[in-house]
Amino acid sequence: QKEVEQDPGPLSVPEGAIVSLNCTYSNSAFQYFMWYRQYSRKGPELLMYTYSSGNKEDGRFTAQVDKSSKYISLFIRDSQPSDSATYLCAMRVQGAQKLVFGQGTRLTINP
Amino acid sequence: DTGVSQNPRHKITKRGQNVTFRCDPISEHNRLYWYRQTLGQGPEFLTYFQNEAQLEKSRLLSDRFSAERPKGSFSTLEIQRTEQGDSAMYLCARGPAADTQYFGPGTRLTVL
Numbered sequence: 001q002k003e004v005e006q007d008p009g010p011l012s013v014p015e016g017a018i019v020s021l022n023c024t025y026s027n028s029a030f031q032y033f034m035w036y037r038q039y040s041r042k043g044p045e046l047l048m049y050t051y052s053s054g055n056k057e058d059g060r061f062t063a064q065v066d067k068s069s070k071y072i073s074l075f076i077r078d079s080q081p082s083d084s085a086t087y088l089c090a091m092r093v094q095g096a097q098k099l100v101f102g103q104g105t106r107l108t109i110n111p
Numbered sequence: 112d113t114g115v116s117q118n119p120r121h122k123i124t125k126r127g128q129n130v131t132f133r134c135d136p137i138s139e140h141n142r143l144y145w146y147r148q149t150l151g152q153g154p155e156f157l158t159y160f161q162n163e164a165q166l167e168k169s170r171l172l173s174d175r176f177s178a179e180r181p182k183g184s185f186s187t188l189e190i191q192r193t194e195q196g197d198s199a200m201y202l203c204a205r206g207p208a209a210d211t212q213y214f215g216p217g218t219r220l221t222v223l
Contacts, residue, residue, distance in 0.1 A: 008151065032210050043113065043202055043214035044154065051210070088153050097144070097167050097209045101153030 003027050006089055006102030015111050019076040023089035023102045026070065030091040033065055034099065035074045038086045047087075048074070079109045115205050115215030123221045124193055131189045132218045134203030143186050144204040144212055145178055147171065154202055154214075160186060193222045 006023045013019055021035075032051045036044035048063045050056045056063045064073040072091075076083055086106045090099040114137040124130050136143060141162050146154035157176070159167040162183035172178075175193075180186040190197055200219050204212040 004153075006153075034210060036214075041219075043115075043204075043216045045113070046211060046213060049210045090153070092209060097142070097159040098156035098169070099146075099154075099209070099212060100156070103151070104153050 001026060002103075003030075003100050004089065004091060004102040007105055008103050010106040010108060012108045012110060013079060015079060015081060015109055017079050017109075019079050019083070019107060019109075021074045021076075021087050021089075021105050021107070023072050023091075024070055025072075025091060027093070027100075028067075028070065029093045030070075030100070031094045032092045033063070033072050034090040035061075035063055036088040036090060036101075037083075038088060038104065040085075044088055081109045081111050084108045113205075113213040113215060115203055115213060117201075117203050117215040117218050119218060120216065121219045121221075123223065125223050126193060126195060128193055129189065129191045130193060130220065131187055132201055132203075132220075134186045134188070134215060136185070136203075136205035140205045140207050141183065142206045142209070142212075143180055144206070145186070145188055146202040146204065146214075148200040148202055148217070149198075157188075190220075193220075195222050198222045 034049040035047045038044045062075040086104040088104045089102040143160045145157040148154040160180040200217040204214045206212040
């Protein structure tokens with residue numbers, strides 16, 4: 001079983017919809033959580049990071065962490081075709097430098 | 112622009128050859144990371160440098176892999192006696208902190 005599970009999709013939604021992307025994890029030692037966006041043939045781009053349960057908002061993006069359920073989410077409001085990409089969750093244990101990534105969810109926003 | 116350049120962007124090599132990749136972080140951040148990403152998967156951690164010291168190393172980094180960061184600036188990743196299973200995207204990241212890792216565009220390696 002992988003430490004971080006993420007539905008690979010693909011996920012296809014119409015422009016303007018609210019998108020929900022999720023990851024579950026098995027290691028309760030994970031304390032820090034990130035979301036990355038990766039366009040085809042590019043490196044991952046950091047979107048958000050958080051280290052507490054609850055919500056963190058940045059523009060159209062909201063990251064949500066529920067440590068009791070070992071579940072994190074990324075919500076995208078007013079989705080745009082330019083949001084079409086693969087979204088990767090990542091997390092790390094306190095004191096460690098390495099990030100452990102999910103498989104990534106491929107998202108397509110249709111005009 | 113994430114402040115990380117990687118060269119070459121693409122490398123095709125034959126099995127058994129040695130290859131070397133270079134990562135140049137533009138800024139002065141003292142943390143540098145290497146990851147490997149295969150098709151359809153998320154990146155997997157390989158190694159971490161703080162300045163010139165290699166402080167963390169994954170078990171994925173077999174004896175055929177070596178990384179250096181002389182003088183704490185650019186870094187190189189060398190793979191000796193390449194195998195077809197080494198075909199992947201090799202990503203370098205810089206960061207002021209572990210939670211803010213900024214990735215370069217990667218080097219795509221194909222081993223024939």
